[in-house]
Amino acid sequence: MGEKFFKLQDLRGMLSKNGYKMTPQRKEVLQIFFDNDADPHLSAEEVHEFLKKKDFDFGLATVYRNLELLCTLGILSKVNFDDGCTRYELASTDPKAHQHHHLICLKCKKIIEFEEDLLEGLEEKITKKSGFEIVNHEVKFFGYCKNCKGK
Amino acid sequence: MGEKFFKLQDLRGMLSKNGYKMTPQRKEVLQIFFDNDADPHLSAEEVHEFLKKKDFDFGLATVYRNLELLCTLGILSKVNFDDGCTRYELASTDPKAHQHHHLICLKCKKIIEFEEDLLEGLEEKITKKSGFEIVNHEVKFFGYCKNCKGK
DNA sequence: TTTTCTGCAAACGATTTGCATACAC
């Protein structure tokens, strides 16, 4: 995991700077991500569930809207594991921190985070070859985790 | 594009070997992918449209079912460009042909295929480090294509 | 007070499913 430089108390400023208002809904949605180190890739429904567990009964539509907003602000980012829903994770705000990838177990469906700047130097190579200016990348590895390997 | 070793006339055998029947619907759905070198990443709706243009009026549900089946058989594979639908492409049946990646232009949304075994040697490194056995990977680069680069 | 947010319910679009019929083998 890249360092998370964004702190909850930065939220109000970040919002107002962009013409948005601070609300309990926004604070608590973001809080869920700080709470949940164990499962860092949450769907809107999951966030909604976690909020319910903490007795915050916000509308699901509001959760969706605020997840979207937090993405716009660069605080969250979307990830897609082809499991039928959009997932969100805390965006690493370290600009160097490209090196955050996912190992996806085809058996138990576990998602493992993997650190390494895999593509060191590679982006320049691609840019040179194809004229494509790279802003970001996403790498997923599919296979079998330690526990599932022996079938 | 890795070589496509799979040929249309292999379809019947591939189907019956797995207990499925050959039907015009299956043949024509696959044919669309052979027809369309220009746009190799088709959604179910698009396949359905292309079939209509050739006067094949198959039900959309059938198209979905057969795309799924062709994936099961390893003839097609799914790709996800986060544009709201599942897309399908001819699976490269060359087992060495891992090296097929996508450059996605954030401006014009064009998808550019890019060849290169980017991750040469890297998979072993990951396996050693994490015990994760890698079967396949998917790499996407987001940025701006040659035409869109200057804004 | 003005504008943005929220909650609700309805709308949506992609995909899936149930079922009766048609077709492949």
Next chain:
DNA sequence: GTGTATGCAAATCGTTTGCAGAAAA
């Protein structure tokens, strides 16, 4: 003939939207 595949329409599921009332600035 037997079992699978198809077409259609209805169902499903994640997500979005319209709108009236509530809350932030």
